[in-house]
Amino acid sequence: MSKRIGKQSFILPSKPxxxxxxxxxxxxxxxxxxxxxxxxxxxDDTLGLDSWEEAETRMLESAVxxxxxxxxxxxxxxxxxxxxxxxxxxxxxxxxxxELMSPFLxxxxxxxxxxxxxxxxxxxxxxxxxxxxxxGASSHFSSSEREFRYPLEMGxxxxxxxxxxxxxxxxxxxxxxxxxxxxxxxxxxxxxxxxGKVCDYGITDAxxxxxxxxxxxxxxxxxxxNDLNTDPSYFDMIFTGDLGSFGSELLYDLCMxxxxxxxxxxxxxxxxxxxxxxxxxxxxxxxxxxxxxLSAEILxxxxxxxxxxxxxxxxxxxxxPLSSLQGESIPAISHAAVIERIGV
Amino acid sequence: MSKRIGKQSFILPSKPxxxxxxxxxxxxxxxxxxxxxxxxxxxDDTLGLDSWEEAETRMLESAVxxxxxxxxxxxxxxxxxxxxxxxxxxxxxxxxxxELMSPFLxxxxxxxxxxxxxxxxxxxxxxxxxxxxxxGASSHFSSSEREFRYPLEMGxxxxxxxxxxxxxxxxxxxxxxxxxxxxxxxxxxxxxxxxGKVCDYGITDAxxxxxxxxxxxxxxxxxxxNDLNTDPSYFDMIFTGDLGSFGSELLYDLCMxxxxxxxxxxxxxxxxxxxxxxxxxxxxxxxxxxxxxLSAEILxxxxxxxxxxxxxxxxxxxxxPLSSLQGESIPAISHAAVIERIGV
Numbered sequence: 001m002s003k004r005i006g007k008q009s010f011i012l013p014s015k016p017x018x019x020x021x022x023x024x025x026x027x028x029x030x031x032x033x034x035x036x037x038x039x040x041x042x043x044d045d046t047l048g049l050d051s052w053e054e055a056e057t058r059m060l061e062s063a064v065x066x067x068x069x070x071x072x073x074x075x076x077x078x079x080x081x082x083x084x085x086x087x088x089x090x091x092x093x094x095x096x097x098x099e100l101m102s103p104f105l106x107x108x109x110x111x112x113x114x115x116x117x118x119x120x121x122x123x124x125x126x127x128x129x130x131x132x133x134x135x136g137a138s139s140h141f142s143s144s145e146r147e148f149r150y151p152l153e154m155g156x157x158x159x160x161x162x163x164x165x166x167x168x169x170x171x172x173x174x175x176x177x178x179x180x181x182x183x184x185x186x187x188x189x190x191x192x193x194x195x196g197k198v199c200d201y202g203i204t205d206a207x208x209x210x211x212x213x214x215x216x217x218x219x220x221x222x223x224x225x226n227d228l229n230t231d232p233s234y235f236d237m238i239f240t241g242d243l244g245s246f247g248s249e250l251l252y253d254l255c256m257x258x259x260x261x262x263x264x265x266x267x268x269x270x271x272x273x274x275x276x277x278x279x280x281x282x283x284x285x286x287x288x289x290x291x292x293x294l295s296a297e298i299l300x301x302x303x304x305x306x307x308x309x310x311x312x313x314x315x316x317x318x319x320x321p322l323s324s325l326q327g328e329s330i331p332a333i334s335h336a337a338v339i340e341r342i343g344v
Numbered sequence: 345m346s347k348r349i350g351k352q353s354f355i356l357p358s359k360p361x362x363x364x365x366x367x368x369x370x371x372x373x374x375x376x377x378x379x380x381x382x383x384x385x386x387x388d389d390t391l392g393l394d395s396w397e398e399a400e401t402r403m404l405e406s407a408v409x410x411x412x413x414x415x416x417x418x419x420x421x422x423x424x425x426x427x428x429x430x431x432x433x434x435x436x437x438x439x440x441x442x443e444l445m446s447p448f449l450x451x452x453x454x455x456x457x458x459x460x461x462x463x464x465x466x467x468x469x470x471x472x473x474x475x476x477x478x479x480g481a482s483s484h485f486s487s488s489e490r491e492f493r494y495p496l497e498m499g500x501x502x503x504x505x506x507x508x509x510x511x512x513x514x515x516x517x518x519x520x521x522x523x524x525x526x527x528x529x530x531x532x533x534x535x536x537x538x539x540g541k542v543c544d545y546g547i548t549d550a551x552x553x554x555x556x557x558x559x560x561x562x563x564x565x566x567x568x569x570n571d572l573n574t575d576p577s578y579f580d581m582i583f584t585g586d587l588g589s590f591g592s593e594l595l596y597d598l599c600m601x602x603x604x605x606x607x608x609x610x611x612x613x614x615x616x617x618x619x620x621x622x623x624x625x626x627x628x629x630x631x632x633x634x635x636x637x638l639s640a641e642i643l644x645x646x647x648x649x650x651x652x653x654x655x656x657x658x659x660x661x662x663x664x665p666l667s668s669l670q671g672e673s674i675p676a677i678s679h680a681a682v683i684e685r686i687g688v
Contacts, residue, residue, distance in 0.1 A: 001472050002472050002475065002520075002522060003471070003472040003473055004423060004472075004473065004474070004475070007447075008447050010473050050670070051670055053666065053667070053670065054670075079348060079539075080539050084452070086433075087664065087666070088432035088433065088664040088665065088666060089430075089432065089452065089454065089662065089663065089664035089667075090452050090662075091662065091663070091664045091666070091667045091672075094542060094662035094675055094677075095662070095667070095672070095675060097541075097542045097662075097675075097677075098542040098543075098544050098662075098675040101541060101542070102541065103351075103352050103539035103540065103541055104539070104540065104541060104542055104677060105451070105453075105460060105464065105539060106451060106452040106453050106460070106662075106677075107449070107450060107451055107452065108428070108433065108434050108450040108451065108452045109449075109450050110433065116449060116450070120449065120464065120468075123467075123468050123471055123473045124464075124467050124468070124471065126471060127347070127467055127468065127470060127471020127472070127473070128345050128346050128347040128348075128471070129347055129348065129354050129467045129471070130348070131346065131348070176346075178346060195423075195424050195447035195448070195449060196447065196448065197441075197445060197446065197447055197448060198438060198441045198442040198445070198448055199442075200442050318433065318434075318435065318438035318439070318441075318442075318450075319433065319435070320431065320432040320433035320435045321432065322397065322431070322432060322435070323397070323433075323435045323439070326394070326395055326397065326398075328435075328439070331438055331439060331441075331442040333438075333441075333448060333450075
């Protein structure tokens with residue numbers, strides 16, 4: 001039986017459950033509006049290790065372990081860890097997987113990685129290929145700046161469209177119908193999703209990710225609404241990650257041009273994680289942004305019944321330092337997961 | 345119903361079929377023993393484009409299009425393209441996906457990417473989430489050398505353990521039971537697989553990938569045999585990619601130490617693609633190596649009945665240029681797909 005709906009979407013009849021989550025963030029994220037929601041706020045964003053890359057790896061590994069610890073479980077008890085991050089060759093995830101010693105599937109969707117992982121893992125769970133799996137994603141302000149922009153030591157000033165890469169790692173545990181162990185969340189299921197297409201509107205400014213990614217978010221959100229033959233009111237909220245304030249405005253216009261008014265039901269993880277007085281210009285970004293906001297805030301609201309059905313539409317910019325130097329524009333992608341509160 | 349077998353493996357009851365494949369390679373690969381098997385041998389490895397990265401992107405896009413052309417289909421007719429490559433932020437795949445305009449899922453397993461893509465896509469197909477999908481992977485000698493080692497202009501001499509990154513892109517089309525369109529192959533199915541764990545034996549020499557990856561290949565092959573409760577004679581052949589000659593010898597010893605003698609039934613895509621007189625030292629490597637050898641040679645032998653059941657165990661080294669500079673050792677992973685000839 002096909003579980004495909006329309007051109008890009010799918011349903012998950014067995015309703016894989018999100019049974020746990022965990023989040024680690026840096027000190028600046030800890031000072032933001034969601035500061036007291038995160039499991040751990042780091043005082044030292046190197047964790048006392050030799051490099052920011054090692055620190056990012058350790059955060060991701062720790063988030064996975066903590067999500068499982070909340071289930072009285074450890075990495076030996078899962079069917080796979082599905083992870084990705086922004087570093088070249090996703091080394092934070094690969095090195096974290098080395099320590100976790102679970103079967104590992106590496107994914108890359110830039111800042112959409114958490115959503116990509118969740119939809120693939122949920123499909124594999126629904127298909128009978130996983131009893132318990134963990135999806136994780138991470139980013140680190142300092143490792144990311146030197147990967148994509150300038151060495152921090154240069155003290156380069158950010159332009160008005162810039163977003164700040166979140167230092168953080170989030171992880172969620174996804175369980176199939178066979179899982180009967182302990183749960184942190186009892187009422188959350190992934191019930192469907194939409195696989196994104198790459199969109200490129202010709203933006204070449206690596207400090208204007210919101211503009212590069214807004215078309216991809218609009219494409220996926222509209223594809224989802226179209227495939228499900230519904231309208232934005234079907235969802236209590238549509239969360240994007242990480243368009244920031246500038247990209248969010250573009251998103252409203254793009255969706256409106258396709259006949260969908262989402263403004264009243266939309267929030268962006270990049271806007272939620274920092275407050276305006278934190279001087280982060282357009283908000284947060286990075287794989288760790290929507291991964292931690294989902295893990296710490298959005299899932300809590302679904303579990304409690306504050307939200308009953310949401311669309312988690314993470315967005316990623318598929319550039320590399322080399323593609324920017326070669327003058328390429330910035331393609332972007334957005335994957336979306338439908339997350340619902342299920343009957344208690 | 346769980347389709348998991350043992351700790352890392354799974355079965356695919358609906359037997360997703362590999363219905364088409366395509367391969368593009370560079371001129372040196374075209375001069376090798378499999379030269380006349382590949383669909384296209386490039387005379388100019390830049391394809392007349394401005395950079396090797398653009399050329400790699402074009403090769404991957406072309407391989408996907410050609411695999412679909414053989415089915416009288418185009419990228420608009422597939423449920424998703426699952427791709428990955430060695431470049432930072434997998435730009436060859438991301439930019440190819442921009443041109444293909446299909447739903448895109450990016451994966452990263454270094455040189456194991458083709459096997460990772462095939463096992464995920466086959467599970468998604470078996471689960472009812474795809475009618476027709478394409479998996480692809482690419483690498484390019486020149487883009488890879490400057491990504492991982494030295495600028496070619498330096499003329500650095502290769503050490504005795506070095507392998508040559510294959511210039512090539514391979515793609516396979518995977519169809520579910522609902523697919524009733526044209527087929528290039530009628531008798532090939534993916535019937536199971538094994539998700540790899542990351543192994544790290546402390547190798548730090550980025551010119552000795554065979555030694556870094558052999559433990560991962562041994563781990564996955566032995567896990568597969570153990571999970572399936574069988575021995576190497578269950579398979580007509582076990583193909584690894586890309587241990588090369590040095591890594592293959594290590595693999596035999598490691599498997600023997602776990603009680604499995606695989607030497608008589610093993611070949612390595614890195615050894616198959618070049619002949620000894622081509623001066624490539626230990627053989628080929630890169631995502632494109634096993635992707636093209638599978639697409640052009642191994643599948644042909646399964647379709648014809650020369651081989652009835654094989655294990656395709658691609659191996660990847662999860663290093664990055666930065667992790668090497670930071671003195672990290674090289675973790676590696678291997679994913680394996682069980683590919684069988686099914687009743688005509």
